Amino acid sequence: MMFRSKAAAALFVVSVSASTAVAQTACPVGVNPGSPQCGPSPVAEPSLPPRINYVPAGEWIYTWGAIAIDGPTGAVGTSVNAASSNGANSTALRKCASLGGEHCELSISYVNQCAAIAWPKNLGHRIGVSSGPDLPEASKRALNFCTSNGGGDCDVVYTHCELPYFRSFQR
Numbered sequence: 001m002m003f004r005s006k007a008a009a010a011l012f013v014v015s016v017s018a019s020t021a022v023a024q025t026a027c028p029v030g031v032n033p034g035s036p037q038c039g040p041s042p043v044a045e046p047s048l049p050p051r052i053n054y055v056p057a058g059e060w061i062y063t064w065g066a067i068a069i070d071g072p073t074g075a076v077g078t079s080v081n082a083a084s085s086n087g088a089n090s091t092a093l094r095k096c097a098s099l100g101g102e103h104c105e106l107s108i109s110y111v112n113q114c115a116a117i118a119w120p121k122n123l124g125h126r127i128g129v130s131s132g133p134d135l136p137e138a139s140k141r142a143l144n145f146c147t148s149n150g151g152g153d154c155d156v157v158y159t160h161c162e163l164p165y166f167r168s169f170q171r
Contacts, residue, residue: 058168064088065162070101114138114161118146118154
């Protein structure tokens with residue numbers, strides 16, 4: 001075989017030497033070459049590491065909370081550990097109405113965080129409802145909202161955190 005340039009010859013040598021040759025083990029007596037019973041030689045191919053099947057140990061469960069308030073009557077309905085935002089919202093609204101609320105409105109719905117209610121000492125002013133990554137932050141935000149909207153002195157009257165939990169698949 002003649003090559004027109006040294007580059008072509010070098011390319012041929014590199015491509016031939018870089019390819020992998022696979023040997024085949026001898027076939028059992030009476031079996032034609034190429035049959036599945038004639039497998040590749042274990043010496044010719046590197047063995048692959050064993051396949052590890054990942055089996056999840058469990059799952060994270062997220063729960064929802066909600067707060068509904070009727071400002072004129074002061075009725076407050078809360079919901080905790082609900083499986084969905086819709087479930088949390090409807091429970092909070094239902095509880096608010098059951099406590100005498102005639103115009104209950106959803107104030108907040110939250111998941112994977114904390115919520116707080118700050119109540120104004122001067123009745124007739126806005127109630128502070130807020131959420132945050134933890135109780136101190138949620139309380140601070142609710143107090144700031146309450147005091148900045150004419151509530152004067154306000155007290156945190158409710159706090160709750162909805163945090164995810166891990167449910168194991170093991171029985």
